[in-house]
Every structure is written in structure tokens, then in C-alpha cells.
Amino acid sequence: AQSVTQLDSQVPVFEEAPVELRCNYSSSVSVYLFWYVQYPNQGLQLLLKYLSGSTLVKGINGFEAEFNKSQTSFHLRKPSVHISDTAEYFCAVSALGKGAQKLVFGQGTRLTINP
Amino acid sequence: SQTIHQWPATLVQPVGSPLSLECTVEGTSNPNLYWYRQAAGRGLQLLFYSVGIGQISSEVPQNLSASRPQDRQFILSSKKLLLSDSGFYLCAFFVGHNEQFFGPGTRLTVL
Numbered sequence: 659a660q661s662v663t664q665l666d667s668q669v670p671v672f673e674e675a676p677v678e679l680r681c682n683y684s685s686s687v688s689v690y691l692f693w694y695v696q697y698p699n700q701g702l703q704l705l706l707k708y709l710s711g712s713t714l715v716k717g718i719n720g721f722e723a724e725f726n727k728s729q730t731s732f733h734l735r736k737p738s739v740h741i742s743d744t745a746e747y748f749c750a751v752s753a754l755g756k757g758a759q760k761l762v763f764g765q766g767t768r769l770t771i772n773p
Numbered sequence: 774s775q776t777i778h779q780w781p782a783t784l785v786q787p788v789g790s791p792l793s794l795e796c797t798v799e800g801t802s803n804p805n806l807y808w809y810r811q812a813a814g815r816g817l818q819l820l821f822y823s824v825g826i827g828q829i830s831s832e833v834p835q836n837l838s839a840s841r842p843q844d845r846q847f848i849l850s851s852k853k854l855l856l857s858d859s860g861f862y863l864c865a866f867f868v869g870h871n872e873q874f875f876g877p878g879t880r881l882t883v884l
Contacts, residue, residue: 702865761807761873
């Protein structure tokens, strides 16, 4: 079974400052890793995903994440945030292989951008 | 292109009333379909998934049930709602490499 821990439930930052949202996972098998964003009262939108290859993954809206297998982490970063980045961010994992392709989500991190 | 629809968008229901939430998918055939619930201040909990018509797997015991009467239709139901059923319900389908595409969600408030 897999589990995901998002270490911060809320992260307040000032506009144009850098931000890092932390995610650690646990799994006995290889996994795919994802970051989703949820704007208020909307569904989830995929920001980026790690499947294989380069451990630095670039996504939409200027976000990137780095997969660290030894630390079982997949932290999300952005060098300069905007007011429009205010949202909830979810880290998720899914085990490789056949089956129903289920996602296991973390509890979410609420990112608040202050002017 | 692939799209996913959920309705209603919002719903307020009294305790003990029945529930039916609908999800339909376009632009794909024989998709894996999923129902999630997001309670206030919590992450997403997988409730049900389906790999084909009439095939439903339940992830957690609860007051809800799911059905898949057609290839691209997924329905979440309850005979009698509880206060604890309040939340944001999201439908999703599998798009490849274990990635899921999510619908806009239904906000359910049980009073």
C-alpha cells in the first residue's frame, strides 16, 4: 500500500517570493508521482507528473518538482508566485503496474499569496 | 477531446433523503471511472472505482453506493443521507500512466 504526507497544511507567502510545498511518500513498489491544484469550488487540475527519467519535472504555470528516491520525496517549487497561485495543492502517488490505477492523495497544502 | 461532466453542481438535502449524483465522460471508451469525496479540510478519499459496465469496487464501507449502467456513465447514490455525507464529490477517469482527469465536482450539503 502507498501513503502520502504533505508536511504543511497551510503555506502563506508574499507575492513574487519563492515557495516550496513538501511531499513525502511511502511505498513498497515503484510509483508514479503527481501534483494537482484545486482552485476554490473546482475540480483538480494536473500540474505535473513524474513517470521516469529526469528527476526534475517541469509543469504548468511555472511550477516544477524534484523526485528524490532516497528521501522518498517529491517537493513542488516555484521561484516567484503570483496572486493567482492561491489554491490548494495535492500530492498523489500511484503504483506502477496493471490494475485499476488508483491514486493515493496527501491531505493537501493550502497556498495563500499575500500582496 | 476528453471531457467529464458532473451534475448537479451543488445540492442541499435533508438528512434521511435519497441521493443521486451523475458523472458522464466524453471522448473515450471503456474508461476506468472513480468517485472521490473531499470532506472539509481533508484530502481526497477514493470511494468507488469501476473498470467496466456493471463492475463496481468499493474502497471504504459507507452509506453510499455506485453504479455504472453505461460505458461512460457513473452514478453515486444513497438511500438515506447522513450529516457525515456532506462534502465535495469528484468524479474522475483514467487517461494513461496512472493519471486521472477530474470533473468539476458536486458540492453536497446535508442538513
